[in-house]
Amino acid sequence: MRLLMPRERLASVREITPAWLKERGLRGLIVDLDNTLVPYGAPPPPPAELASWKQELDRAGVPLAIVSNARRERTRRWAEALGVPGWGLAGKPLPLAIRRAARALGLKPGEIAVVGDQLFTDVLGANLAGCYSVLVEPIEPRGGLPHTRWIRGLERRLLNSHFRSPNQATSPKRGFLYWNC
């Protein structure tokens, strides 16, 4: 298993519907907050399209949780606004908070899609936790601090090399970027 590679790439978390989950044998959802669910730093309340996406999950009985590296207070306010459990200062890519959230949802890690916009925190954490990892495009791709922009550039290069030519994963030149577990 390639720990840095998502199982799937989607444009937006809104593409994840009850039918999408069911097709993959998944029953629950754990999502990152900033740039995945809402724009970086945006306060509640949720915009209408986010609220209706959440209602669709509710109607299908799909449990949702937020696991974010953002401050606890910010994560708590969004979790309350959406009526879901939430964990801030999650320390991703460490998988501890994701596993805790999985237990709170009453599901096994393999039954949960973990969705985020960053490889080195969200996707790596999801894979380490044993969940179905999904990478989405950041809501505001050009924003963020200089080091975040640098990391995003590295992520794009990694992803593009992987998805364009997966066989290159074993070449010595690129070998340090990939490992198995």
Ligand SMILES: [Mg+2]
């Ligand atoms: Mg994020």
